[in-house]
Amino acid sequence: MSADFGLIRLSIVVVLYKKHYARSVAIQSLLNKINACGNNLLVTLHVWNNTPEYSDALEHEDVRWYSGSNNGLSFIYNQIAKLSFDAGSDYLLVSDDDTDYESCDLISCLNVASNIQAQRNDIGVFLPKIYTGNVLISPGKRLLFLGKLLPTIAAGVHPSKNLLAINSGMIVTRACYLNMPSFYDERLKFYVTDTDFFVRYQASYKYVYVLDVVIEHDLSELTSDSTERACFRYEEMIKGLKIVFEKQNLVVRLSLRFYLLFAAIKKTLIYKDSAFLRIFFR
Numbered sequence: 001m002s003a004d005f006g007l008i009r010l011s012i013v014v015v016l017y018k019k020h021y022a023r024s025v026a027i028q029s030l031l032n033k034i035n036a037c038g039n040n041l042l043v044t045l046h047v048w049n050n051t052p053e054y055s056d057a058l059e060h061e062d063v064r065w066y067s068g069s070n071n072g073l074s075f076i077y078n079q080i081a082k083l084s085f086d087a088g089s090d091y092l093l094v095s096d097d098d099t100d101y102e103s104c105d106l107i108s109c110l111n112v113a114s115n116i117q118a119q120r121n122d123i124g125v126f127l128p129k130i131y132t133g134n135v136l137i138s139p140g141k142r143l144l145f146l147g148k149l150l151p152t153i154a155a156g157v158h159p160s161k162n163l164l165a166i167n168s169g170m171i172v173t174r175a176c177y178l179n180m181p182s183f184y185d186e187r188l189k190f191y192v193t194d195t196d197f198f199v200r201y202q203a204s205y206k207y208v209y210v211l212d213v214v215i216e217h218d219l220s221e222l223t224s225d226s227t228e229r230a231c232f233r234y235e236e237m238i239k240g241l242k243i244v245f246e247k248q249n250l251v252v253r254l255s256l257r258f259y260l261l262f263a264a265i266k267k268t269l270i271y272k273d274s275a276f277l278r279i280f281f282r
Contacts, residue, residue, distance in 0.1 A: 006040065008110050011084035012093040013046045015076055020055040021047065024097040025218075026168075027058070033106050034062050041107050044089070046080045072189035073167070081183050085174050090114075092177070096168040100216040104128065109211050113171060116209055124176030124205040128169040128215045129153060137217065139165040139210060142195070145241055145256050155212035160202040167194045169215050179204050185243065191233060192240025199244055227271045234267060235279050 014026050021027050027047060034043045045063045049055055052067040068076065077094060084092050091110060095101075113126045130138035141148040142164045177183055181204075185196050201208075225233065238260055245256055264280040 007042055008040060008091070008114060009042045009044075009089045010091050010093060010106070010110060011044050011046060011080070011087075011089040012095060013048065013077060013080040013084075014095045014097055015073060016047055016049045016051070016055060016097045018051045018054050019097055021049075021058045025100045026095050026097045029101040029104075030095070031060065033101060033104070038107065041110065043106070044084070044087075046084070048076050048080065050076075072186060073193050074184035074186045074188050077167075077184045077193075078182075078186060081172070081177050085177050090174055092172045094167045094170050094172065096217070098218040099130075099168045100218075101169075104213050104215055109171065109213060112211060113173070113209070117173060117175075120207075121175070122206045123157070123209050124173050124179065124201065125165075126171040126173075126209045126211055127165050128211050128213045129155075130166060130169055130215050130217045132217055137166065138169070139163055139208070142198070144252060145195075145245060145259065147195070153210055155210050157207050157209055160198070160205055160208050163202070163208060164195060164198055165208075166217070167197070168217060171211075176201075176205065187243050188240050189236065191236040192244055196240070196244045227273050227275070230267060230271060231273075231275050231279060234263065234276055237263075238279065 012030060014024070014030070016024055016027070027045075030045055034045060037043055043062055045060070046066065047058060047063060048066045048068055048071070049057075050068050050070055052069070057065040057067075081092055091113065109126065109128075116123055116126075127139050129136060136150055136152060139153055139158070140150050140163075142162045147164050180200060184193055185200075188196055241256055241260070245252055248256075261280055264276040267276040268274055
């Protein structure tokens with residue numbers, strides 16, 4: 001039986017991009033959860049509208065609205081984390097605007113987190129099982145700089161070493177925020193932020209906890225890139241992975257370079273455009 005930890009304070013950050021808030025499944029499903037919360041859970045939803053021309057502000061007593069101009073995710077997460085934990089939040093939930101929380105029981109998740117924290121101090125994040133359709137996309141495993149999907153993962157404690165998870169849906173404890181040097185690396189803008197986070201997380205915490213909850217996340221945008229968008233993503237991936245693994249040995253860095261070249265050749269063949277090779281050889 002779970003213990004009664006009294007009032008739990010949860011902050012949530014949702015980054016809204018090229019979308020009206022009414023079309024964000026994350027915002028709408030989270031508002032439903034907030035409206036149904038009992039007296040033991042105090043939720044503040046921080047919405048960072050990264051493209052102000054697409055949406056007016058959402059007026060709601062539990063919503064804090066911010067407008068930016070395509071700010072980097074690392075910058076946004078650091079800003080909201082500082083505001084939230086300075087204001088007394090116990091947890092921070094990070095989210096994209098297209099993650100569906102309708103099937104997620106926030107109170108149950110946070111009660112589990114509180115119970116685990118009361119028993120041990122070697123866990124700093126709590127992860128849902130993220131699916132796209134029938135495919136588990138997070139958490140997964142990391143082999144050097146390569147991510148590997150898992151067919152399934154059990155709820156409970158897992159080693160943090162070589163574990164990967166996407167940012168969206170992750171619940172971070174106050175202790176994790178305070179213990180991790182530079183919460184998010186602001187040199188990273190839009191991609192590889194989650195890889196960098198978990199590479200550094202494993203130096204501070206030996207374990208993560210996978211919650212017994214399934215959340216849907218839409219990856220359709222990533223599978224229907226235009227050539228221009230794919231080039232941008234590839235260039236950001238190069239910059240990001242070089243930053244994440246900049247302190248690794250020469251063998252790892254050379255392996256990374258060969259991998260990025262292979263990726264450039266593959267994308268050149270798929271998109272029939274040599275722009276990817278030009279980006280690689282800059």
